[in-house]
Amino acid sequence: LTQRLSKALKNLTGKGKINEEDLQATLREIRLALLEADVSYPTVKKFIDQIRQKAKGTEILDGLNGAQQVIKVVNDELTALMGDEAVPLNKPDKIPTKIMMAGLQGAGKTTTIAKLAYKLKKEENARPLLIAADIYRPAAIDQLEILGKDLGVPVFSMGTDVDPREIVKAGLAEAAANKNDYVLIDTAGRLQIDAELMAELKDVQEIAQPDEVLLTVDAMTGQNATETAQGFADELNLTGVVLTKLDGDTRGGAALSIRDVTGKPIKFVGQGEKPTDLDVFYPDRMASRILGMGDILTLIEKAQQDVDEKKQAEQLEKMRLNTFDFNDFIEQLHQVQNMGPMEDLIKMIPGMAGNPALANLSIDPKQFTHMEAIVSSMTKAEREDPDLINPSRRRRLAAGAGRPIVEVNKMIKQFDQMRKMMNQASNGNFSGMESMMGQ
Template sequence: MAFEGLSERLQKTMQKIRGKGKVTEADVKEMMREVRLALLYADVNLKVVKSFVKKVSERAVGQEVMKSLTPGQQVIKVVKDELTELMGGEQSKIATANKPPTVVMMVGLQGAGKTTTTGKLANLLRKKYNRKPLLVAADIYRPAAINQLQTLGKQLTLPVFSLGDKVSPVEIATKAIEKAKEEHHDYVLIDTAGRLHIDENLMDELKQIKEKVNPDEILLVVDAMTGQDAVNVAQSFNDQLGVTGVVLTKLDGDTRGGAALSIRAVTEKPIKFVGMGEKMDALEPFHPERMASRILGMGDVLSLIEKAEATIDEEKAKELEQKMRSASLTLDDFLEQLAQVRNMGPLDELLKMLPGANKMKGLNNLKIDDKQISHVEAIIQSMTKEEKEHPEIINASRRRRIAKGSGRPVQEVNRLLKQFEEMKKMMKQMNNMTKKGKRKGFKLPFM
């Protein structure tokens, strides 16, 4: 995640004050010195850092902290609150026009990932919000820009409106809206031209499109990896065009994350979406409070739950729960679950959303190779139906056959079977504990 460096530094700083029964002004001053350095190192705008430190300092030595029974914890709450506020306070949702279609202009510099983000946003609108978007190819200058959007449309099975590269972008946008009304599309996403840097011709064209189609949203796509340059780009586009929101791409990359913390404060425009990977479903609504929790190592359980709800079949999940309770889980069930979890995204990123994940040794450097999961799948798929349902029948000769069929060593087959057996034992123990608990009149918190 983009904030790993900042997250690590802030968590170390917070740890020093967390358990303190009494917090002095000197403690707060020392903590804020380290917070200031952490933010500057993360490439956060200097004015933003000064304002943030001032606000936290004032609240941290105020009555709400000093009179608190747990002042250390209260200071951390202050930092989280102010960090949330810095990134916008609450989620800013995409606009919805009173009378469809909702028109969204996608703008930004060349190379920020604007065309791909346009496709991702259309995919998100369809899957998460059940909308019917129309993609519009209005970038007539960049070689293959139209083809790229058409390819994305084909991949996502979404319609793309194009009049080629000989018609003006203003006319393309106008005709696209007419088409959207005819075919009852509720969103029109216009992929406009970008440049390597901001110039007068680019801005004039974007202003003409804006004037002609009167968009409900002007979303600026910015590459988070460009650091402070991202903030400068956002400010320039906003001054000349009046953007309504920002989409940060490559927030999963090796970047300091300062752009996400600075853009909202400098432009006063909300971050509406963030790109967290290259796949077409790797665009997420931006939640300031959840991001603040993740930065401070408090996890992001709500996002994890949403990912699970979007990818895991509810009926199958209930069926699996029953099997887990009765410890009758088969290797086929296990295989099905692996497939559903894989759809949620990279496992190392999912683990980092858990509260306290920052305290798990080596998790920040953990990279779960997708191949490992593929190997497990290959081993299970090389078993017969009977073997999957009754793994206890798998003797030495069967193990050799499974190893050969999956192309994996016998040791890996042995390890998988042993781990699966241990998991079933653990489920049986948990179920027994729950039954005993019910008899004694209480329920275990995880059941």
């Protein structure tokens, strides 16, 4: 994904302006990138349409800024789609807070229960009770009991011969008797959604009246994760989602489409097998992960550097060959203007700092604008061959730029000096600079 997006955004950097065509091409790349990150097709389509609207509404500026703006729009929209803020667990006023897990077999329900128990114990000094209501998966009860023992958290179980509905009822009674502040209900899964499983889960939901029904989804299942989420959302009153196995090499595009199809917040993400490997879900971080943002920002910086270095090398070569013309002059003015006050820049030139001639130097930034106006009035031929600019042409330029003729003369003189000086500088001699500054 990163590679794709990087490529798309690279197309935006190093170009003067982004036009409609560039934007379309970029959106096409972003679209492919999201699909590759396992975001579902309808979500991608919706998302791209939103970006197109937003990008159109935003003034898109030159080169690098344009790319950064597109990234910002993409990143903001991704974040918004996933819900902007982290959403905490629902907690009723009276104990216990009841949390029911749901999800396919192997999604990480049992592991997530252990992680939640660890977190609650550590952060709130909570006293949770775990209920083992998966009677189908071999050793599911053992698994929960071992985890509970390691964490010092009690596990309620009745073996595999009792109906899960009865286990949940008895478990809740036990929690009431022991005044547990949390009840975490582990449920069965299947390899695929089926009617029998759903009927059982609906009954458990009815009996327990949980404050949270957390759907656990394996992020590594890619496009299927969205379908699974949809299936569970249709049958149960989900309150949130836990996206597991994000420590794998998925970009987590599933987060985007799961949120989109269920409308339920992703509350936690699983980042490993240990009880400590559970994190609160932050939409902005997830957006960066899906986009590979860190990499992209680095790439943009680099692209910017490359462009500048290339331009500078070209200009140095021109100076050396003495073909420096008014187009380059303007280019230089622009680059210099972007760097900050002229006075500061000159002092950074090797050999210039501490030069007494520069102590009280001040340069009026308006001069740049006037120079630009004069250069804009030149024909293409005049810009490329400044020696063409005879007195009658100078009069024309002065009229065109709305500046006095003396100013045109002065600028052309400065240009000549600059050209000479640069020629010397490119051969390692800076003395010409001083005489120009003395003006």
